[in-house]
Amino acid sequence: MALPAKDAPVLLRLDGITKRFGALTANDGVYLDLRQGEILALLGENGAGKTTLMNILFGHYVADEGSVLVSRDGGELAQLEPGSPHAALDAGIGMVHQHFTLAENLSVLDNILLGTEKLSALKSARAPARRKLADLMTRSGLTVGLDMRVSQLSVGEKQRVEILKALYRNARVLVLDEPTAVLTPQESDTLFAILKKLAAAGLGIVFISHKLAEVMAASHRIAVLRGGAKVADLPTSQCDQRQLAELMVGHEVSETVRGAGAPGDTLFVLTGVSAGESRESIRDVNLELRSGEILGIAGVSGNGQTMLARVISGLETPVAGSMRLGDRALTHANARTMIDAGLARIPEDRHRDGIVGAMTVSENLAIEAIRKPESQRFGLLRFAAMRDKAKAMIDAYDIRCQGEDSPARLLSGGNIQKIVLARTLEGEPKVVLAAQPSRGLDVGATSEVYRRLLDARARGAGVLLISEDLDELMRLSDRIAVIHRGHLSAAEPTETLDRGTLGLRMAGHTMEAAE
Amino acid sequence: MIRFEPRGPVAVSRMIGVSVTAALAALILAAIPMLFAGLSVFDAYGLMIKGAWGSMFAFTEMLTRAAPLILTGLAAAVAFRAKLWNIGAEGQLYAGALAAVAVGTGLISGPSFVLVPAVILAGALAGGLVMLVPTLLKTRLGVDEVVTTLLLNFVILLFVQMMLEGPMQDPMGMGWPQSEPILDEAALPKLMDRMRIHWGLVIALAASLGVYFLLKRTVWGFEIRAVGENAAAARHAGIPVTATFVRVGLLSGALAGLAGVGEVAGLKGYLTADLSPGFGYSGIVVAMLAGLSPIGVVFAALFIASIFVGADSMSRATGVSNYLADLIVAISLLCVLVSGLFLRFRIRLATSSPAQETAK
Incomplete structure (x- = not known):
């Protein structure tokens, strides 16, 4: 230059x-x-x-x-x-x-x-x-x-x-x-x-x-x-x-490396799912996620990733198609049924969808499990139990905050993401949806997110990683599919793909046109 | 130049401080029209304090006035906590009063331990159902509840007038638009002999504790707070947002309905179309002055009730219109809205030394 x-x-x-x-x-x-x-x-x-x-x-x-x-x-x-x-x-x-x-x-x-x-x-x-x-x-x-x-x-x-x-x-x-x-x-x-x-x-x-x-x-x-x-x-x-x-x-840093995976049975399936009407819609999306793998979804912002994540999160009901987790059909699901089915969701906009800023760290850690017996009895909150659990999670996930009773909005983006990680991954979910999980995070917080996702993969969870960062996708994913104008391509093993090919597909070129 | 900087967490003591400051500021500002009216400010406030706190009669009158304000204040506070903007407590109060009269004037008969709870229940239910309509319009169709709840006030008041001049008119009432009197067995008992104070106050205080407990200690309260603070995150976390709105709407309407029950079955004994001097609207002031705290609502209601009762008394002694009370209440709402700004932001002159800034 x-x-x-x-x-x-x-x-x-x-x-x-x-x-x-x-x-x-x-x-x-x-x-x-x-x-x-x-x-x-x-x-x-x-x-x-x-x-x-x-x-x-x-x-x-x-x-x-x-x-x-x-x-x-x-x-x-x-x-x-x-x-x-x-x-x-x-x-x-x-x-x-x-x-x-x-x-x-x-x-x-x-x-x-x-x-x-x-x-x-x-x-x-x-x-x-x-x-x-x-x-x-x-x-x-x-x-x-x-x-x-x-x-x-x-x-x-x-x-x-x-x-x-x-x-x-x-x-x-x-x-x-x-x-x-x-x-x-x-x-x-x-x-x-x-x-x-x-x-x-x-x-x-x-x-x-x-x-x-x-x-x-x-x-x-x-x-x-x-x-x-x-x-x-x-x-x-x-x-x-x-x-x-x-x-x-301020000290040496180590790179996150994805080891060889051991993909198992098919866990989570989307068949012909369509949703939304605007530019941000998805059309006839088919997807198969196996246990023990990370499936990356690449795409230029605004091509339907947000809608796909919303559908899988249970926030948007598809107009067509079906979703299945294990033996369970999830077509008319809401966020609650998704959580109960063992699907952990890391939202792309963690400030808007991830935390209630005015509530405490402890309350934000418990929010997805607030109706579970661990958080309530006869409709009454179990504060002591919630606090103890929050303390354990703050330790385990290294959430930097002024105690479990401080408002969550005072935390940095990386620590807010750790709250989301802690509460979603705590229950050892079968499927993890991670939408733009490292967006806006620094090196330390990003490698922490990577480590948690790889840990989930190692214990046999299927991880669906939606990202706009190709380096991140290539580093973490076993297979990568590309979303363009709401259509999702078939997933291919990461080893067979390179940045150039993915870039062309993200721009909407099909295989033939690319050649 | 004046600058606003956001504050960190707000301590309870500071919130109380803001409410008290707002109330005092309102009293000071209200001194200006008093001077125009040719009053001595100290004499006027002296008369008001005497009129609201100066004797057992004055004190119980003030408490009697506070009871419905506590309930409408709670109705507003609990709804506003969920960011459900219920401006319709006035209509829900009348709906509650109408239902109480319908049940309490001979629809069912029995001893008071049956009739009193029946009247209370009917009033709460009616208030809740009235609020259910705007709530469902909001959750199903996205209709702005500020508009619907506000306009429903007039619909319900006109409906009450129609009932009072039609099917529910007291045949012995010499043609006045008023209902039959509530049966003695259905009336809320008095708390003291020869005073007007009644069990409505106890219901109001119990409701305040109940709402406090609900918001602070229960799963439903947790969900109400979460929905109010960030509905998107609450939905994402699996909290049933629509159901929460419905619950809050029912509760808020029911609390306002209870205010109507107290007024009709505890105080007046029969229903007229001027049952409430705007308790529903004053409830909004009470809730805001209380910082939406259910316990704070009690103290804010005592303050507002003191202003109303004290101003009535002062007005009788000095001949100055008791509209002064409305003026003070209105100013105190403005003061509390302004001081809310002080609560959320630190206001500094740009020339002041930034080195004095304290940690968050």
């Missing part, structure tokens, strides 16, 4: 940023430069202080010590008014948050214009805005229909709108918080191609990530944060993945 000139002007400087939240030091004297035309990757585990640092940069938080310096219009570095997102916007800093800040019911154009026009303006200047955006789109490759309603867009498209929004406001520094957490490999590749183009055009780009492969592929320089402090700041060409992983975690 072409490196930016060494003497390219510094656009942005974080000078000794320290931020404390009570006893926790989220950022500890962080010093960081960003030059024009440079892509800087900010790497770190969950809780390393990446997001806090960027929130200080963008004025959401005020640093306890240190300052943010910005060069306006290529001039001298000047201090940015702390605690003011407005000042950051004015100084040309654009931020793309991990959770998008778009109004779903408005058009793309309206979302981009939102907040850029004077209230006193009588007429919205749409024609010039369209011209400017058309120009931006052709130069950057960020194409998206300006008149589409945001609610109709895919996640990847929404992200493009966020970037366009920043560019429209003449951003010269673009900050992206975990931009690929919601993207497929292909979408990520496209995103990085666009970012490189933008950098070449003179933008300074910071992207936050914990995925080593993409950091290596897409950045010029890598800064590693650990425990709030910067532990490394190196040109990408001088890094390797192993070294970065160790810098990030």
Whole structure:
């Protein structure tokens, strides 16, 4: 990758940023430069202080010590008014948050214009805005229909709108918080191609990530944060993945390896299942999951994975077809019958479907078994029993929390996923549905998820792994099927597949067309 | 610049503090119209306190007024906990009163240990069934229950008026739109001689403990809380969301119906169309002021009842309209809604030193 000139002007400087939240030091004297035309990757585990640092940069938080310096219009570095997102916007800093800040019911154009026009303006200047955006789109490759309603867009498209929004406001520094957490490999590749183009055009780009492969592929320089402090700041060409992983975690890391499997009888069968009516529907899906195997389902986001997971989770009743677990037919099932049949479900949106944030860790651990004798007697809750069980699970699954009575919403994403894992895998289920189980998790939490899924496979459970991460699928799955526009291909052994073939099938090419 | 930062877990003491602050703020703000009315604020509040707490008579009157407020407050609190927005306690109260009168005026006869429970049961059932309609419309068809419960209030009140001028009109009532009086055996017993206070208060207090126990200790309560806090996760975890809504709807309506039973079978003795001075709506204020806590509802109801009874008394002494009470109650609702913001967010001036920030 072409490196930016060494003497390219510094656009942005974080000078000794320290931020404390009570006893926790989220950022500890962080010093960081960003030059024009440079892509800087900010790497770190969950809780390393990446997001806090960027929130200080963008004025959401005020640093306890240190300052943010910005060069306006290529001039001298000047201090940015702390605690003011407005000042950051004015100084040309654009931020793309991990959770998008778009109004779903408005058009793309309206979302981009939102907040850029004077209230006193009588007429919205749409024609010039369209011209400017058309120009931006052709130069950057960020194409998206300006008149589409945001609610109709895919996640990847929404992200493009966020970037366009920043560019429209003449951003010269673009900050992206975990931009690929919601993207497929292909979408990520496209995103990085666009970012490189933008950098070449003179933008300074910071992207936050914990995925080593993409950091290596897409950045010029890598800064590693650990425990709030910067532990490394190196040109990408001088890094390797192993070294970065160790810098990030602070100790050596081991790779998850899938051993030889011993697949047994067929456990879980879907025959001709159709559900849903929108784009996110599935049509005539056939699937056979055997015990002791992990069956991966690959696909580009929005091709029916969510519906498939909802049907198997018992949240959506199929309009046609049948489901069978062992000898039990599960066609008109709800979540309860699925759980009782021995099917564990790890939802893709763990914050929405996985936990009740206002309830305690202990209550969230018991929620699926709340009507079981272990949690209640004559309709009365058995608090002591629930607490004891929660304590045991917190130990067994290493859930980091302030005790079993703290609200679940205070936990990090990785620990929330551990709650879900603990309560679903505790009963040694026969079938495990894991939908995007590592999405948004750091290295440590991800390898924990992998280990649990492989453990389930080893004791003879069938695991259905729906993922948009091809590396994850290739590493864990015994067989892989591809879902495209609601149709599921036949599963094939992972050994016979490679990324290229899978990528083509995810894009909708059939075997013949691919040849 | 003012900034809002979300707070971490909220301690019970802080929640109580917020409710008390909201109540005090309402009293302070209500002093402004009092000054306009030419009252001395301290004298006025003195008269109100005396009128609600100053004598045994005043005190029991206040408690009598608190009883239906506790029940309608519980009706709102339990429904709101599940995010089922029951704005229809007023109608459910009248439905309960109507059923109590229907049963208690000679439909069945017997000793009071049969009739009193029958009247109570009929009222609770009627209130619950009224609330069942909007609940099922919500769960089956996705109809917004705020609209249906609110509008049902008027439907039921008109229905009551129709009954009182038609089939249920007291033949001895000289043409007044009122029902026959409830039989003595069907009336709720008085708690004290020569006072109006009746067993409705005991029912209300027992209901408050019962709802507290239900929410805190039982599987159903667990499910109500889970559905209210995150219905998607509750459904995913196998909690019967629709059934939970139905249970909450029945319970909420039944509690409001009980308020109607108390008013008609404990206090008035017969049904008129002006039985409730808006207890159903005030119940919403009570529930919000209590932070949706079933125990807090009792204290909030005592506060609101004191305002109403105290203002009546003050109004008689000073000649200032007792609408002042409605004003205070309305202001206290606004105050509690605003202070809810303070409870969930920390509000800071951007210029203040962030180093003072405490842990979460």
